[in-house]
Amino acid sequence: MLELRNVDAYYGNIQALKGINLEVREGEIITLIGANGAGKSTTLMSISGIVPPRNGQVLYKGEPIHNVAPDKIVAMGICQVPEGRHIFPQLTVQENLDMGAFLRSDKRGIQKDLDYVFSLFPILDERRHQAGGNLSGGEQQMLAMSRALMARPDLLLLDEPSMGLAPLIIRQIFEIIKKINDENNTTIFLVEQNANQALHIADRGYVIENGSITISDDADKLLANQDVQKAYLGG
Amino acid sequence: MEYFIELLFSGLTRGAIYALIALGYTMVYGIIGLINFAHGEIYMIGAFTAFIVSTVLSILGFPLLAIIVLAGLAAAVWSSAYGYTVEKLAYKPLRHAPRLSPLISAIGMSIFLQNYVLLAQTSDFQPFPELIPEFDFMEPFVHIVGSSDMVILVVTTLMMVGLTLLIKFTRIGKAMRATSQDRKMAMLVGINVDRVISATFIVGSALAAVGGLLIASHIGQINFFIGFIAGIKAFTAAVLGGIGSIPGAVLGGVILGLTESFATGYVSSDYEDVFAFSLLVLILIFKPSGLLGKAEIQKV
Ligand SMILES: Nc1ncnc2c1ncn2[C@@H]1O[C@H](COP(=O)(O)OP(=O)(O)OP(=O)(O)O)[C@@H](O)[C@H]1O
Ligand SMILES: [Mg+2]
Numbered sequence: 034m035l036e037l038r039n040v041d042a043y044y045g046n047i048q049a050l051k052g053i054n055l056e057v058r059e060g061e062i063i064t065l066i067g068a069n070g071a072g073k074s075t076t077l078m079s080i081s082g083i084v085p086p087r088n089g090q091v092l093y094k095g096e097p098i099h100n101v102a103p104d105k106i107v108a109m110g111i112c113q114v115p116e117g118r119h120i121f122p123q124l125t126v127q128e129n130l131d132m133g134a135f136l137r138s139d140k141r142g143i144q145k146d147l148d149y150v151f152s153l154f155p156i157l158d159e160r161r162h163q164a165g166g167n168l169s170g171g172e173q174q175m176l177a178m179s180r181a182l183m184a185r186p187d188l189l190l191l192d193e194p195s196m197g198l199a200p201l202i203i204r205q206i207f208e209i210i211k212k213i214n215d216e217n218n219t220t221i222f223l224v225e226q227n228a229n230q231a232l233h234i235a236d237r238g239y240v241i242e243n244g245s246i247t248i249s250d251d252a253d254k255l256l257a258n259q260d261v262q263k264a265y266l267g268g
Numbered sequence: 269m270e271y272f273i274e275l276l277f278s279g280l281t282r283g284a285i286y287a288l289i290a291l292g293y294t295m296v297y298g299i300i301g302l303i304n305f306a307h308g309e310i311y312m313i314g315a316f317t318a319f320i321v322s323t324v325l326s327i328l329g330f331p332l333l334a335i336i337v338l339a340g341l342a343a344a345v346w347s348s349a350y351g352y353t354v355e356k357l358a359y360k361p362l363r364h365a366p367r368l369s370p371l372i373s374a375i376g377m378s379i380f381l382q383n384y385v386l387l388a389q390t391s392d393f394q395p396f397p398e399l400i401p402e403f404d405f406m407e408p409f410v411h412i413v414g415s416s417d418m419v420i421l422v423v424t425t426l427m428m429v430g431l432t433l434l435i436k437f438t439r440i441g442k443a444m445r446a447t448s449q450d451r452k453m454a455m456l457v458g459i460n461v462d463r464v465i466s467a468t469f470i471v472g473s474a475l476a477a478v479g480g481l482l483i484a485s486h487i488g489q490i491n492f493f494i495g496f497i498a499g500i501k502a503f504t505a506a507v508l509g510g511i512g513s514i515p516g517a518v519l520g521g522v523i524l525g526l527t528e529s530f531a532t533g534y535v536s537s538d539y540e541d542v543f544a545f546s547l548l549v550l551i552l553i554f555k556p557s558g559l560l561g562k563a564e565i566q567k568v
Contacts, residue, residue: 081456107458119453121446132446135439136458184458 034059034220035080035111035188040089040099042072042079049075051244052089057188062214062221064231064252066265067241073224074116076241077190080222081113082106093188108136110187114194116224118177122166126157129165129176133183143183150179153209171202178206182213188220189213195227203227207234228265232256240265270412275533276526277413277421281486283525284424288479289502290509290517291431292351292472298448298512299468300363305374306354307476308499309381314347314477315396315484315494316385322397336399336481343481344474350381351473352466360462378499385492392491399485420482427475428518435514440467448512497541504548510561519559523547 035057042050049072057063067073078084080091082103091099098106112133121129130150134143151158154175160168168176174194181189191210195203211234214221225231232238232252240248240261248261255261289311296304322339330338358377362370400416435441447454447464455461483498484490501524509520524544531543551558 083452083455102460103455104458104460107456113456115453115456119450119456121449121453123449124445128442132442132454132457135443135446180457 034094035222036090036092037076037080038090038092040076040079040086040091042075042084042086044075044084049084049244050079050086053079053241053244053246055239055246055249057220057222059220060214060218061237062210062223062235064223064225064228064235064238065241066225066228066231066238066261068226068264071241072244073241074192075244077113077115077192077222077224080106080111080190104136107184110185111190112181112184112186112188113190114177114181114192116192116196118170118173120165120168120173120176120180122164124165125162126165126168126176127161129180130157130183133180136184142185146183146185150182153182153212154179171198171206174198174202174206178209178213182219186219188222190222190224192224193226194223195225195230203230207231210234226265228261229256229267271533274412275529277417278533279526279529280522281417281420281525282528283505283522284421285479285483285498285521286502286505286524287518287521288424288427288482289476289498290506290521291428291514292476293503293506294509294511294514294517295444295468295472297506298514299444299451299465300359300370301367302359302370302374303503303511304354304359304469304472305371305499306358306377306381307351307472308495308497308502309378309385310347310351310354310473310495311476311480311498311502312385312490312492312495313350313381313480314343314473315480315490316389317346317477318343318481318484319394319396319490322399326397332399332401339399340478340481343477347473347477347480348470351469354381355466355469360465378495382492382495389492391493393489394491396484396488396490398488399481416482416486420486423478423482427478431471431475431514434471440464444468501544504544507548507558508551510558512562513558513560516558516560523559 037053037055040050040053041048053076065073065076075084079086082101086099090097093109093111121132124132130147137143156172157176157179160172165176194206207230210221210223213219223231223235232255235252238250238252238255239246292307293304296302318339321342322335325335325338354377358373359370362373400419403415406415406418435444443459443464446459447461451461505520505524506517508524509516524547527543527547528540532540
């Protein structure tokens with residue numbers, strides 16, 4: 034469904050991605066783990082067209098998208114929940130969700146998806162008319178994920194959804210990621226530093242170090258891999 | 269008392285025009301963080317467009333109302349075309365450059381447009397046709413408020429209400445709000461940010477053009493330099509209200525207009541501009557974020 038081939042990405046003269054190769058198949062949950070500054074967020078931004086690759090190719094459903102504008106990429110079915118959530122602070126919860134459906138015009142489908150995200154996160158329904166900026170961190174993460182779901186993506190990119198949240202909320206978020214994948218067959222590309230939990234819900238995983246993929250394997254094999262354990266699983 | 273009311277109305281009229289121009293500064297700043305120094309010239313070009321169109325139409329014998337409406341439309345469209353083009357030529361190529369570069373480019377654009385109109389129109393003041401007649405029903409109030417003040421107040425109010433509705437309820441308005449709050453996220457929900465930026469320049473320019481028509485007809489003359497002082501005053505209004513804030517621009521405009529009117533009426537008219545800029549200095553010292561502006565949050 035999604036394939037990165039030898040992707041290089043730069044910020045000015047600084048090279049953040051060095052020949053990234055990876056593949057995400059339809060219906061999978063894939064996780065990308067790595068330390069701070071390894072290039073995880075940059076990988077997602079390259080896919081979304083915000084930091085277009087300087088070299089290499091990004092293929093989505095067989096089509097090259099590395100020269101496509103970010104809004105067109107969203108229209109093709111790829112949505113990202115960026116690191117730090119990026120809620121529109123002065124828009125209400127409802128308006129934030131409406132923004133997620135910005136490119137859609139099927140009123141009934143939108144309403145259906147709205148009901149769906151409220152069923153996933155009932156708290157958002159209660160906070161509907163509150164400004165997004167006033168939500169707690171956990172609520173903002175729920176809102177950010179819901180906003181992305183409102184676009185009804187085929188491929189959902191999640192950047193460290195567990196960042197800064199309490200363990201209980203983290204578990205809830207991971208359960209819901211699994212649920213979204215199960216119920217809607219939404220393909221998920223999950224970037225995490227919380228390697229343990231991520232690998233538990235993922236089918237396969239990649240490890241990124243200094244802008245390059247160093248290991249790729251099935252999730253259960255990565256959990257058992259000694260190098261991975263040492264570096265990312267605290268064991 | 270009558271004198272007070274007279275000053276009040278003249279202050280409100282001025283303030284309304286400042287506000288109309290200030291909206292363009294504040295909207296552009298809200299979306300791309302740039303002080304568009306060429307905005308005053310866009311206003312001036314609006315006034316010239318209205319001047320040319322209304323002169324031609326009155327020679328052709330059009331009725332006054334048709335002249336006003338057509339001149340206003342022509343000014344809005346023509347100024348918008350300039351605003352749109354200025355952004356595409358002078359700012360868009362510099363979008364990822366250091367902050368100072370587009371600012372310098374804006375000043376360059378302002379100087380260029382002034383000189384271009386200077387060459388095309390000479391530096392002499394041109395008499396602007398009086399488009400707004402004295403209404404009979406305004407007769408009893410004529411010593412405190414003129415018909416043209418009244419028309420200016422009504423038209424600017426309508427335009428501000430229209431702008432508010434546009435921003436609150438239309439698709440492009442929502443995209444503008446989202447873009448001004450978080451540009452990268454706006455892209456990630458599928459907003460074409462280039463288009464939002466263009467729309468912002470178009471709307472801001474159209475408002476300024478209508479302001480140009482109204483004030484030119486009120487004062488009765490124009491030349492290539494009118495955009496400079498009006499631009500600085502409106503910019504002051506925008507900063508006063510809190511740059512980036514739309515209600516702030518309106519509030520800032522009104523406060524500035526009233527201050528100037530009362531200060532010149534009760535103190536001295538020699539120092540008209542001094543009051544405006546003293547106000548600017550004071551606000552920059554005591555509340556740099558402006559009356560309704562948010563203190564700048566450092567973006568990570
Ligand atoms: N806007 C930017 N400008 C310059 N360099 C950047 C920018 N964003 C990231 N980088 C650099 O690119 C490299 C990769 O950063 P990236 O944000 O992709 O890492 P990450 O794996 O997501 O890290 P984290 O876990 O801390 O989020 C880092 O060296 C970082 O300093
Ligand atoms: Mg990151």
